[in-house]
Amino acid sequence: MEEELINIKNTAMSFILESENLESLEEVKQQFLGKNGKLTLALKDISKLPKEKRPEIGKLANEVKLTIEETIKEKVAQLGKLEYKKEEIIDITLPGIKPSLGHLHLITQAIEEISAIFEKIGFTRVRYPEVEWDWYAFTALNFPQNHPARDDWETFFVKQKPNLKKGSVLLTPHTSSGQIREMERKKTPPIKMLNIAKCYRRQSDVSHTPMFHQFEGLVVDKNISITHLKGTLDYFVRSYFGQNRKSRIRPYHFQFTEPSFEVDVSCGVCEGKGCKLCKAGWLEMGGAGMVHPNVLRFGGIDPKKYIGFAFGWGVERVVMMKEGLEIDDLRLLYSNNLDFLEQF
Amino acid sequence: MNIKILDSWLRERVKTKATPQKIAEVLSLTSVSVEKIERFETDYIYDIEVTTNRPDLMSVVGLAREAATVLPKFKIPATFIPLKVSQVKQKPGIILPIHIKNDPSLVNRICAAVMEVNLKDSPKIIKNRLEASGIRSLNNLVDVTNFVMRETGHPVHVFDYDRLITHTLIIRESKKGEKVTTLDGKTHILQGGDIVADNGKGEIVDLLGVIGTANSAVTNKTKRILLFIDNNDSHRIRKTSMFLAIRTEAAVLNEKDIDTELAMTALLKGIELYKKIADAKLASNIVDIYPNKIKTNIISISLEKIDKVIGIKVPATTSIQILNSLGFETKIENYSLTTKVPSWRTKDVTIEEDIIEEIARVFGYQLLPSITPPLTGVENYSLEHNEFYWEKRIKNALKYWGFIEVYTYSMVSEQLLEGPIGKAVELSNPLTEDMTYMRTTLVPSLLQVLKDNKNREEIKIFEIANVYKKKENSLPKEELIIAGVIQKEHVSFLEVKGTIEQLLTDLGIKSLNFKKRENGGAGAEIYIGDNNLGNIEILDQYIINFELNFQTILKFATLKKIYKPIPKFPPIIEDVRLLIDPKILYEEIISVIKKQSGLVVNVSLLDVFENKKTFRVTYQHPQKTLTNEEISKERVKIYSALKKELKVKIA
Numbered sequence: 002m003e004e005e006l007i008n009i010k011n012t013a014m015s016f017i018l019e020s021e022n023l024e025s026l027e028e029v030k031q032q033f034l035g036k037n038g039k040l041t042l043a044l045k046d047i048s049k050l051p052k053e054k055r056p057e058i059g060k061l062a063n064e065v066k067l068t069i070e071e072t073i074k075e076k077v078a079q080l081g082k083l084e085y086k087k088e089e090i091i092d093i094t095l096p097g098i099k100p101s102l103g104h105l106h107l108i109t110q111a112i113e114e115i116s117a118i119f120e121k122i123g124f125t126r127v128r129y130p131e132v133e134w135d136w137y138a139f140t141a142l143n144f145p146q147n148h149p150a151r152d153d154w155e156t157f158f159v160k161q162k163p164n165l166k167k168g169s170v171l172l173t174p175h176t177s178s179g180q181i182r183e184m185e186r187k188k189t190p191p192i193k194m195l196n197i198a199k200c201y202r203r204q205s206d207v208s209h210t211p212m213f214h215q216f217e218g219l220v221v222d223k224n225i226s227i228t229h230l231k232g233t234l235d236y237f238v239r240s241y242f243g244q245n246r247k248s249r250i251r252p253y254h255f256q257f258t259e260p261s262f263e264v265d266v267s268c269g270v271c272e273g274k275g276c277k278l279c280k281a282g283w284l285e286m287g288g289a290g291m292v293h294p295n296v297l298r299f300g301g302i303d304p305k306k307y308i309g310f311a312f313g314w315g316v317e318r319v320v321m322m323k324e325g326l327e328i329d330d331l332r333l334l335y336s337n338n339l340d341f342l343e344q345f
Numbered sequence: 346m347n348i349k350i351l352d353s354w355l356r357e358r359v360k361t362k363a364t365p366q367k368i369a370e371v372l373s374l375t376s377v378s379v380e381k382i383e384r385f386e387t388d389y390i391y392d393i394e395v396t397t398n399r400p401d402l403m404s405v406v407g408l409a410r411e412a413a414t415v416l417p418k419f420k421i422p423a424t425f426i427p428l429k430v431s432q433v434k435q436k437p438g439i440i441l442p443i444h445i446k447n448d449p450s451l452v453n454r455i456c457a458a459v460m461e462v463n464l465k466d467s468p469k470i471i472k473n474r475l476e477a478s479g480i481r482s483l484n485n486l487v488d489v490t491n492f493v494m495r496e497t498g499h500p501v502h503v504f505d506y507d508r509l510i511t512h513t514l515i516i517r518e519s520k521k522g523e524k525v526t527t528l529d530g531k532t533h534i535l536q537g538g539d540i541v542a543d544n545g546k547g548e549i550v551d552l553l554g555v556i557g558t559a560n561s562a563v564t565n566k567t568k569r570i571l572l573f574i575d576n577n578d579s580h581r582i583r584k585t586s587m588f589l590a591i592r593t594e595a596a597v598l599n600e601k602d603i604d605t606e607l608a609m610t611a612l613l614k615g616i617e618l619y620k621k622i623a624d625a626k627l628a629s630n631i632v633d634i635y636p637n638k639i640k641t642n643i644i645s646i647s648l649e650k651i652d653k654v655i656g657i658k659v660p661a662t663t664s665i666q667i668l669n670s671l672g673f674e675t676k677i678e679n680y681s682l683t684t685k686v687p688s689w690r691t692k693d694v695t696i697e698e699d700i701i702e703e704i705a706r707v708f709g710y711q712l713l714p715s716i717t718p719p720l721t722g723v724e725n726y727s728l729e730h731n732e733f734y735w736e737k738r739i740k741n742a743l744k745y746w747g748f749i750e751v752y753t754y755s756m757v758s759e760q761l762l763e764g765p766i767g768k769a770v771e772l773s774n775p776l777t778e779d780m781t782y783m784r785t786t787l788v789p790s791l792l793q794v795l796k797d798n799k800n801r802e803e804i805k806i807f808e809i810a811n812v813y814k815k816k817e818n819s820l821p822k823e824e825l826i827i828a829g830v831i832q833k834e835h836v837s838f839l840e841v842k843g844t845i846e847q848l849l850t851d852l853g854i855k856s857l858n859f860k861k862r863e864n865g866g867a868g869a870e871i872y873i874g875d876n877n878l879g880n881i882e883i884l885d886q887y888i889i890n891f892e893l894n895f896q897t898i899l900k901f902a903t904l905k906k907i908y909k910p911i912p913k914f915p916p917i918i919e920d921v922r923l924l925i926d927p928k929i930l931y932e933e934i935i936s937v938i939k940k941q942s943g944l945v946v947n948v949s950l951l952d953v954f955e956n957k958k959t960f961r962v963t964y965q966h967p968q969k970t971l972t973n974e975e976i977s978k979e980r981v982k983i984y985s986a987l988k989k990e991l992k993v994k995i996a
Contacts, residue, residue, distance in 0.1 A: 337797060
């Protein structure tokens with residue numbers, strides 16, 4: 002019985018392998034696996050065997066069957082391919098059948114890239130409230146009570162009774178409100194925060210949208226100096242804009258940093274020579290500075306022991322600067338014109 | 346704030362061979378940003394942006410001092426030529442009466458003098474300098490005030506002495522509702538609290554620090570003037586300027602705390618100029634009412650701290666030289682530097698860090714090395730608990746399934762709000778009416794996007810953004826929501842449901858329950874266990890939307906991997922077609938089938954046609970190959986249960 006099965010297998014295999022077309026292969030299949038096929042008949046004989054021999058032979062018979070079936074399948078595939086090659090003419094210039102593909106918003110794409118760049122050098126990304134207390138947005142950032150940023154034509158305020166300690170409720174006009182929140186979260190430095198969030202300011206024109214995005218970096222540690230701020234800026238500018246781009250810092254004035262800087266990036270169009278798009282080869286990117294000791298104090302950190310730097314820039318701005326997109330009205334970003342969004 | 350000045354005027358106060366381009370470049374790097382240089386005849390005009398903390402640089406003198414300090418750092422010699430004003434030594438020929446009564450809570454200092462003058466055109470050099478500065482030249486009497494303001498940085502005012510009929514100026518707060526007509530002929534109603542000069546008869550003759558009034562301004566008949574330098578409380582000036590929407594240069598400067606010491610310089614410079622171009626003769630003694638003297642700031646700082654913040658060693662001699670050149674009297678004792686802040690920087694320079702800034706910026710930021718901060722105390726990072734990781738995964742999945750991501754505004758109109766106004770966060774100063782409330786759902790905004798893209802039939806969009814829920818006496822609750830809309834002909838509920846199921850499967854969440862909507866609407870509520878995850882809403886035959894709560898997803902999303910041994914024995918697969926009441930839910934059928942037999946490992950729906958449903962049942966045993974007899978026993982059980990429990994016919 003055993004011998005017979007192996008014989009069936011070998012014969013079948015040789016017939017299968019010699020088949021040159023699907024018809025002859027089908028014939029072989031019927032010969033062995035059909036109703037009266039050799040293997041089918043042999044399987045029926047198993048029941049005639051003594052009981053103790055049945056499992057062993059049964060197993061073998063099953064294996065033989067599987068092998069024959071598998072080989073036929075492979076041969077079918079092989080023959081199929083050959084015939085396809087022979088007969089079909091493919092117009093390879095026809096459009097492909099594509100899986101569906103949507104689009105991520107420009108801002109999402111930028112945020113992902115910015116996050117990746119800063120996470121590489123140890124920054125932790127966080128998210129803090131968009132609707133915020135005056136305390137976090139202004140007072141604890143060293144803004145005097147009558148600072149213009151607090152005017153109600155600059156910042157959006159919420160109709161709500163002010164809190165005795167934390168002041169009024171507003172839509173945060175900058176990601177800097179995350180500085181104090183992060184100091185409270187970490188309690189003791191080192192801090193290396195990256196806060197990317199929606200911000201709101203009361204303006205809407207070709208270069209401003211009432212809702213926009215900023216990314217804010219905050220580093221607080223024992224031995225931090227202006228050189229580290231420069232290092233971080235250079236690293237970001239080279240990573241995001243390209244190896245040949247440079248950054249520089251110039252004196253500026255902000256309430257929550259001292260010294261304060263304006264950060265410029267060398268123009269990518271004229272490569273620093275000066276052109277219509279830039280100011281003598283440089284483009285303004287945004288503000289930065291060494292964290293004001295009052296801000297550390299308000300965040301519960303001893304300015305005698307720790308020192309920090311911070312920067313906060315517009316996501317929209319760096320996207321425009323990077324891609325050289327000449328979008329003449331920034332409001333297009335949030336107009337949700339799908340013809341626009343599909344371009345990216 | 347911006348200032349424009351002529352190169353030749355600047356060079357009167359700083360002696361240097363630097364080209365205008367070089368001066369612009371160096372100032373920009375170390376001091377103030379020179380935004381433009383323009384040709385003006387044979388001269389150049391600098392257009393400079395001055396930060397609000399540096400009103401002292403809104404002047405030729407201030408900029409010259411900066412230039413003379415910073416140019417040598419770029420190896421270009423430069424010397425500052427301070428403004429010298431001659432003291433008035435001669436006694437006036439005649440003494441005309443003038444009575445000024447100050448209120449020290451309103452005005453810090455008043456310097457004034459009466460003069461007899463001849464009104465005429467200014468000489469060309471003065472006209473040029475003013476016009477290059479963006480100031481219109483009127484006549485010599487007015488031009489002097491503007492010229493002195495530009496040169497010294499202190500605003501200057503001039504009255505027609507003879508129009509001040511009472512010869513009296515009483516400084517007081519305005520009362521609410523008082524009217525004034527300013528020298529441009531416009532009438533304003535005051536809010537109260539403005540600084541005004543009263544002529545003693547209740548008549549206002551000046552809005553101090555902001556703009557003169559028509560009733561006391563010089564005219565083309567003016568013969569005698571009162572030159573008047575007022576140094577005012579900055580907050581009041583700002584309020585007045587804002588309320589009346591008057592942005593004169595005087596107001597812009599006066600709201601930023603101008604150096605009180607400068608007031609006398611401005612007066613003397615004014616007298617000198619009037620003598621030169623208006624044949625002025627002094628007709629009063631010099632008035633100097635100076636109740637609020639500046640408190641001098643003395644700041645000490647260790648050399649170690651300077652080096653620590655800047656990041657490299659700055660020689661002590663360099664620091665001293667820089668500070669002295671900027672007007673800070675500085676000395677060194679015991680590795681510590683003590684400096685006296687000049688009067689024109691009192692408001693701006695108050696702490697050690699301010700001194701460090703002065704040293705560092707002049708020393709040159711460009712000379713500092715660039716070092717990435719050290720990696721100390723790195724925070725633990727758990728991918729599984731990182732919300733940004735999951736957010737990105739969700740966004741990418743939707744993108745690859747053909748959705749376009751949109752960003753819509755968080756503020757919406759009452760119409761788009763949905764739900765009671767009282768429960769919404771409302772802005773007290775919205776920009777427009779359609780951005781008044783913080784949204785409580787994203788769907789209406791997405792439906793608006795459909796409306797804005799009427800040119801398309803098929804749209805698949807999504808957004809991930811916060812919604813805001815009002816809370817008493819605290820900040821609103823911000824919840825991150827994932828919302829999507831599909832618009833197409835014959836949009837199917839199952840397509841949306843499948844998208845959500847697959848999305849969550851990718852995040853490791855399998856046990857979703859879809860229940861009827863609580864509000865009875867068409868669609869489904871989605872649960873993970875007892876946690877409401879969100880819902881699907883069928884709007885009509887074209888539009889279906891969904892909203893999912895990101896926090897709930899975050900609670901269950903997992904990267905955990907579970908290994909189940911791969912079955913060694915082949916399954917047996919059977920298809921069965923049922924004739925069944927369409928109202929009987931798919932889940933009920935499945936559960937009846939599964940309950941009957943432990944050998945059923947999977948039941949799936951192959952096809953639905955009218956009242957016929959075809960299911961595929963997979964039987965499998967972990968330890969052996971199933972025989973036909975074994976299966977048929979199970980099959981009988983299943984069929985009879987289906988017939989009995991669900992009144993099914995097997996087709």
